[in-house]
Amino acid sequence: MADTVAQSTMNQRAGMSLRTRRILTHAGIFALLLLAWEIGSRTGLLDPLFYPRPTDILASFWRVYVTQGNIWFHLYASLGLVLAGFVAGSIMGIGLGALVGFNPLVRRFIKPYVIVLEATPRIAVAPLLIAALGFGAQSKIAIIMLVCFFAPFINTLSGVVNVNEEKLELFKSLGASKMQTLRKLVLPEAVPVIMAGERLALTAALSGVLVAEFIQRDQGIGSLILTYTRNLNMASAFACIFTLTIIGFLIFRFMEWLDHRIAFWNHEDGLNRNAQKRQARWSKKLATA
Amino acid sequence: MEQQAIIEANDPGTAVVAGSNVGKTFANGTVVALDNAEFTIPKGKFVSLVGPSGCGKSTLLRLIAGLIAPTSGHLHVHGTQVAGPRQDVAMMFQRATLLEWRTAIENVLLPTEIAGNVEDADRERAMELLHLVGLGDFAFSFPAQLSGGMQQRVALARLLQTGADVILLDEPFGALDEFTRERLNVELLRIVAEVGATTVFVTHNIAEAIFLADEVYVMTPRPGRIAKVIDVPLERPRELAIQTSPEFNHLVDEARDVLGAH
Numbered sequence: 001m002a003d004t005v006a007q008s009t010m011n012q013r014a015g016m017s018l019r020t021r022r023i024l025t026h027a028g029i030f031a032l033l034l035l036a037w038e039i040g041s042r043t044g045l046l047d048p049l050f051y052p053r054p055t056d057i058l059a060s061f062w063r064v065y066v067t068q069g070n071i072w073f074h075l076y077a078s079l080g081l082v083l084a085g086f087v088a089g090s091i092m093g094i095g096l097g098a099l100v101g102f103n104p105l106v107r108r109f110i111k112p113y114v115i116v117l118e119a120t121p122r123i124a125v126a127p128l129l130i131a132a133l134g135f136g137a138q139s140k141i142a143i144i145m146l147v148c149f150f151a152p153f154i155n156t157l158s159g160v161v162n163v164n165e166e167k168l169e170l171f172k173s174l175g176a177s178k179m180q181t182l183r184k185l186v187l188p189e190a191v192p193v194i195m196a197g198e199r200l201a202l203t204a205a206l207s208g209v210l211v212a213e214f215i216q217r218d219q220g221i222g223s224l225i226l227t228y229t230r231n232l233n234m235a236s237a238f239a240c241i242f243t244l245t246i247i248g249f250l251i252f253r254f255m256e257w258l259d260h261r262i263a264f265w266n267h268e269d270g271l272n273r274n275a276q277k278r279q280a281r282w283s284k285k286l287a288t289a
Numbered sequence: 290m291e292q293q294a295i296i297e298a299n300d301p302g303t304a305v306v307a308g309s310n311v312g313k314t315f316a317n318g319t320v321v322a323l324d325n326a327e328f329t330i331p332k333g334k335f336v337s338l339v340g341p342s343g344c345g346k347s348t349l350l351r352l353i354a355g356l357i358a359p360t361s362g363h364l365h366v367h368g369t370q371v372a373g374p375r376q377d378v379a380m381m382f383q384r385a386t387l388l389e390w391r392t393a394i395e396n397v398l399l400p401t402e403i404a405g406n407v408e409d410a411d412r413e414r415a416m417e418l419l420h421l422v423g424l425g426d427f428a429f430s431f432p433a434q435l436s437g438g439m440q441q442r443v444a445l446a447r448l449l450q451t452g453a454d455v456i457l458l459d460e461p462f463g464a465l466d467e468f469t470r471e472r473l474n475v476e477l478l479r480i481v482a483e484v485g486a487t488t489v490f491v492t493h494n495i496a497e498a499i500f501l502a503d504e505v506y507v508m509t510p511r512p513g514r515i516a517k518v519i520d521v522p523l524e525r526p527r528e529l530a531i532q533t534s535p536e537f538n539h540l541v542d543e544a545r546d547v548l549g550a551h
Contacts, residue, residue: 166386173354174451175374176403184402188390265389271431278392279429285412 052235060235078209078220085144086205093149097156122146140212147208148201155197159190192263199255304329305487310362313348321512322348335488337498337505345513346491350457354380379453383460385440387432393443394428400451418446438469458490495544507547517547
């Protein structure tokens with residue numbers, strides 16, 4: 001134990017300088033790339049119409065966020081849709097996945113449809129959804145739900161189906177009811193797999209909202225990108241795209257953080273944190289006893 | 290029936306587990322996993338089932354646990370027929386099968402939670418049991434933070450938490466290294482003696498079977514059956530060193546003769 005602690009601090013100390021060196025190297029390379037882009041764009045080596053100068057993109061960032069401030073409205077609209085579609089798609093995916101997983105009969109009958117649905121690109125159905133639900137938030141959310149649904153569905157299904165046989169036998173030998181087995185064993189055991197599905201779903205939701213807004217260009221970041229591109233204002237279009245990059249990255253980190261919280265037992269930091277928390281809760285319980 | 294069961298359980302020397310003509314076949318009768326097993330296990334006795342794979346030792350254990358039903362014969366625990374998993378019988382498996390999202394003490398409390406409400410007395414009992422298996426300081430560790438041997442100790446504490454007085458162990462330390470296994474076997478003897486449980490222990494290791502047991506059922510395959518019951522008159526408490534004694538080796542030879550002749 002003392003050994004590993006000493007080792008990790010040693011690694012940390014050695015890693016610090018290594019890490020700063022690495023960061024500096026990456027920053028240097030990135031700066032060089034930007035510089036090359038800037039020069040290429042200025043000298044006409046890169047067509048400035050399609051590859052606007054980095055400095056212009058930076059200026060566009062300033063404009064869309066500060067002086068004009070027009071991106072906020074669209075960002076707000078898009079993210080609202082992402083959230084609504086993601087939550088609705090997840091609930092449907094996890095719910096149906098659990099339902100199908102628990103019921104062998106339903107599973108057998110639904111399997112062929114799942115395979116067909118999986119092989120069909122979900123986006124292809126988007127125009128049909130608009131035809132059915134009309135223009136507006138409803139059909140946009142439906143499109144996002146459609147792209148969000150599948151990963152949680154499949155993952156929940158497989159998580160529920162692939163419960164450890166020995167643990168099931170343990171619950172049986174303890175005389176556990178079906179409901180107890182479900183609540184205390186099957187669902188918690190499926191949590192890490194479900195979380196992995198949710199990660200995929202949220203990333204898919206971001207693509208989904210863009211598709212929805214490319215089709216219905218009334219508002220949202222997707223429609224803004226289209227508008228800028230049509231007006232040949234590529235610098236502003238890039239500002240929108242890089243905004244999405246940042247959002248995508250934040251989503252990734254957020255889901256990672258959430259996974260460490262919810263499926264804590266798969267991560268060392270989560271184990272240590274929760275062990276302390278539970279000890280505190282327990283000593284309170286035992287003290288009052 | 291109920292009354293009789295209680296009387297029998299309180300009377301030392303009466304059979305706690307009894308089987309008459311117990312048989313189990315699989316695959317529509319083509320595979321005879323256990324053939325015509327006749328046995329009685331008195332209260333507080335430690336019985337080892339030893340034999341090669343396919344001899345029916347795990348089948349017999351799962352029959353007593355009520356996890357599977359016999360195809361023929363009768364099986365009684367405390368005078369009542371085994372019709373499924375029951376409160377007075379508890380089982381432990383080769384792998385610890387702990388729930389990874391629960392701390393050691395929360396795992397120990399699982400049987401209580403399943404049986405009903407968890408009272409303060411149950412919590413105290415769980416803590417005592419963790420101390421009994423030598424894990425008092427690890428009550429709030431998660432399984433992933435414990436070694437394989439420690440995880441099996443938690444599983445043992447969980448088994449004792451059920452309050453069952455018939456405990457069934459299916460190669461409980463089989464996945465552990467030799468040193469850990471020997472140490473845990475010695476502790477197991479101390480613990481079952483302390484709680485006064487009737488124990489059935491499955492293993493494929495002859496020396497381990499004899500070291501632990503009052504009686505060893507030597508089992509042979511095709512069809513799976515109890516070929517011989519060997520009485521182990523060695524004194525208790527037992528130390529690992531008795532394994533080098535002539536009496537011990539004589540018993541090992543006796544078991545090996547049965548298995549070799551088959």
